[in-house]
Amino acid sequence: MSAKPMVSVTHARKVFDVSQPWLERVLSGQDKQMLVAVDDVSFTIKKGETFALVGESGSGKSTVARMVTGLLPASSGTFSIDDVPLDPEHGYPLALRRRLQMIFQDPYASLDPRWRVGQIIAEPMKAFGLARNEDEERARVSQLLKLVGLDPADAVKFPHQFSGGQRQRIAIARALASDADVIVCDEPTSALDVSVQAQILNLMKDLQRDLGLTLLFISHNLAVVRYMADVIGVMYLGRLVEVARVETLFAQPRHPYTRMLLDAVPDLAMSGRSRQPVQGEVPNPISPPSGCTFHPRCPLANTRCQTEIPLMVDGVACHAVQENRKA
Amino acid sequence: MTTLSAKSPVLELRNLVVEFVTRHGTLRALDGISFSIAPGEVLGVVGESGAGKSLTGAAVIGLLEPPGRIASGEVLLAGQRIDHLPIEELRHIRGKRIGTIFQDPLTSLDPLYRVGEQLIETIRTHLSVSEQEARARAIALLAEVGIPAPEKRIDGYPHEFSGGMRQRVVIALALAAEPELIIADEPTTALDVSVQAQIIAVLKKLCRERGTAVMLITHDMGVIAETADRVAVMYAGRVIEIGPVRDVVKSPKHPYAKGLMGSIPALDERPERLLQIEGAMPRLNAIPQGCAFHPRCPHVMPRCHEARPVLAPVGAGQVACFLHEVGQ
Numbered sequence: 001m002s003a004k005p006m007v008s009v010t011h012a013r014k015v016f017d018v019s020q021p022w023l024e025r026v027l028s029g030q031d032k033q034m035l036v037a038v039d040d041v042s043f044t045i046k047k048g049e050t051f052a053l054v055g056e057s058g059s060g061k062s063t064v065a066r067m068v069t070g071l072l073p074a075s076s077g078t079f080s081i082d083d084v085p086l087d088p089e090h091g092y093p094l095a096l097r098r099r100l101q102m103i104f105q106d107p108y109a110s111l112d113p114r115w116r117v118g119q120i121i122a123e124p125m126k127a128f129g130l131a132r133n134e135d136e137e138r139a140r141v142s143q144l145l146k147l148v149g150l151d152p153a154d155a156v157k158f159p160h161q162f163s164g165g166q167r168q169r170i171a172i173a174r175a176l177a178s179d180a181d182v183i184v185c186d187e188p189t190s191a192l193d194v195s196v197q198a199q200i201l202n203l204m205k206d207l208q209r210d211l212g213l214t215l216l217f218i219s220h221n222l223a224v225v226r227y228m229a230d231v232i233g234v235m236y237l238g239r240l241v242e243v244a245r246v247e248t249l250f251a252q253p254r255h256p257y258t259r260m261l262l263d264a265v266p267d268l269a270m271s272g273r274s275r276q277p278v279q280g281e282v283p284n285p286i287s288p289p290s291g292c293t294f295h296p297r298c299p300l301a302n303t304r305c306q307t308e309i310p311l312m313v314d315g316v317a318c319h320a321v322q323e324n325r326k327a
Numbered sequence: 328m329t330t331l332s333a334k335s336p337v338l339e340l341r342n343l344v345v346e347f348v349t350r351h352g353t354l355r356a357l358d359g360i361s362f363s364i365a366p367g368e369v370l371g372v373v374g375e376s377g378a379g380k381s382l383t384g385a386a387v388i389g390l391l392e393p394p395g396r397i398a399s400g401e402v403l404l405a406g407q408r409i410d411h412l413p414i415e416e417l418r419h420i421r422g423k424r425i426g427t428i429f430q431d432p433l434t435s436l437d438p439l440y441r442v443g444e445q446l447i448e449t450i451r452t453h454l455s456v457s458e459q460e461a462r463a464r465a466i467a468l469l470a471e472v473g474i475p476a477p478e479k480r481i482d483g484y485p486h487e488f489s490g491g492m493r494q495r496v497v498i499a500l501a502l503a504a505e506p507e508l509i510i511a512d513e514p515t516t517a518l519d520v521s522v523q524a525q526i527i528a529v530l531k532k533l534c535r536e537r538g539t540a541v542m543l544i545t546h547d548m549g550v551i552a553e554t555a556d557r558v559a560v561m562y563a564g565r566v567i568e569i570g571p572v573r574d575v576v577k578s579p580k581h582p583y584a585k586g587l588m589g590s591i592p593a594l595d596e597r598p599e600r601l602l603q604i605e606g607a608m609p610r611l612n613a614i615p616q617g618c619a620f621h622p623r624c625p626h627v628m629p630r631c632h633e634a635r636p637v638l639a640p641v642g643a644g645q646v647a648c649f650l651h652e653v654g655q
Binding site for chain 2: 057220269
């Protein structure tokens with residue numbers, strides 16, 4: 001295993017200005033309102049591995065994904081892929097952009113309804129000048145369609161002729177069209193039925209193994225993440241609270257929030273394990289709690305947690321864990 | 328099963344058929360649905376998109392969107408047929424005797440009215456109580472569904488509540504007139520997992536305490552495993568397996584139910600591959616002959632192409648599959 005990370009994110013931060021329009025603000029005497037969507041998020045992904053970000057709505061996981069791809073400019077922090085840094089002004093250099101692709105949640109929104117599937121898949125090749133002529137392009141499209149389990153004859157059809165799962169296959173084929181080796185997947189199966197989800201997850205795993213893809217996988221579903229990921233980062237209100245390898249995280253969750261999340265998942269095995277009743281809901285990110293943002297819901301919180309933001313030490317950002325506090 | 332037959336069911340569907348008459352012909356969306364729910368029982372109805380689970384709920388409460396209509400079969404509420412009642416009578420039953428909870432709490436609550444006004448209106452429409460009594464009841468209901476400081480929150484507007492709290496208000500609304508049956512269509516799908524667990528707990532506790540029967544429609548097998556007493560698995564407008572939740576979740580009999588359960592990633596183990604059912608649910612205009620699942624079935628036999636299997640007892644449940652007819 002090479003030590004060099006494929007994807008590296010350091011101290012990523014994103015602040016959104018959610019203020020009222022200027023005039024309204026002045027008239028009502030309000031201050032500017034800032035929403036810190038992501039704060040101090042750092043992680044690396046090894047080549048060929050899957051790093052999953054999990055968290056509830058508003059935890060900032062999709063914002064991280066969009067910053068990594070360069071779709072959303074970060075407020076601060078550095079990003080690099082295969083040691084090529086993301087330039088805050090100009091994004092990634094063209095040679096690298098080819099290698100970085102994204103798969104989105106809603107395959108009904110991510111494919112242009114007026115384009116034929118063949119055109120959709122060929123577009124990245126055109127954009128990066130990868131095919132020398134039309135024959136080569138067509139051959140590559142056929143090959144890609146077969147790779148994702150569709151028929152080469154599907155190239156002449158339109159997206160509306162396909163089901164949700166098939167559309168997601170088209171989106172995957174498009175992502176692979178430019179020979180990308182880093183793929184950012186933002187909830188790729190959340191809009192799909194479970195049996196279709198299984199097809200897509202299996203396909204993504206096969207492709208990753210065969211093509212050596214590095215994946216940043218965003219999901220709210222812990223079971224999906226357990227199946228897909230090598231390393232998992234748990235996010236809460238814009239911060240990473242725990243990062244661990246998949247086996248470790250599920251066997252020994254350390255952060256109280258991770259434990260709560262795992263406890264909240266319905267018990268499909270019907271093992272009758274006792275569940276801790278979950279306390280409260282995610283607070284409003286515009287006015288997050290002081291100190292550790294999880295402290296109002298945390299069974300282990302004390303006065304230190306109310307004032308001091310815990311830093312990530314040894315894979316977990318929690319005073320209680322670091323002090324070895326017990327409930 | 329024995330305890331169920333002892334009490335007369337709150338809801339009973341007998342061979343319910345729902346059709347959509349369109350320019351391109353008549354589409355059969357529900358094809359002979361039969362099941363019953365006993366008092367205090369939670370029946371989970373699961374299936375993937377297009378299986379007809381929500382349509383079953385809508386047919387029960389008479390809210391089928393035209394051109395959808397009940398073509399044949401019966402819906403019985405506490406032994407009395409309700410599928411052919413006039414709209415006015417059905418509307419009364421809907422609020423009073425059948426409560427409903429939908430996926431998105433914002434569509435069930437009117438944003439222009441305070442939560443309390445909506446609760447009080449519902450209570451007074453169906454029960455003859457004074458304004459003060461209704462308000463006291465509303466506060467008690469909000470407390471029961473776990474809303475902190477209900478005497479203050481009752482005067483709040485829906486937008487002042489978080490997603491989970493709104494869904495609690497919707498549960499309070501559904502319970503306001505002391506219904507015999509609650510139809511909950513994906514009640515936790517729009518919520519985060521940590522909140523989902525709370526809502527399930529509230530729903531379960533209240534229905535147990537009051538003996539309310541629940542028809543819980545969801546695509547989430549986890550929610551079913553946690554909440555339901557029995558489960559009906561639907562495929563292409565038919566019930567293909569029904570039985571005690573433990574049996575269906577842990578050892579499903581029908582090949583589709585098996586595939587469905589195997590395709591769900593689990594928290595406690597990591598398989599090398601997820602079980603995969605090839606293909607997708609058929610469209611309404613192309614439901615295969617015979618067993619609707621046969622083109623995707625790994626155990627397909629010649630007769631599956633022609634004859635349609637009916638629900639037959641297997642163990643404590645019922646399965647519609649020729650594989651399980653062998654012993655008969």
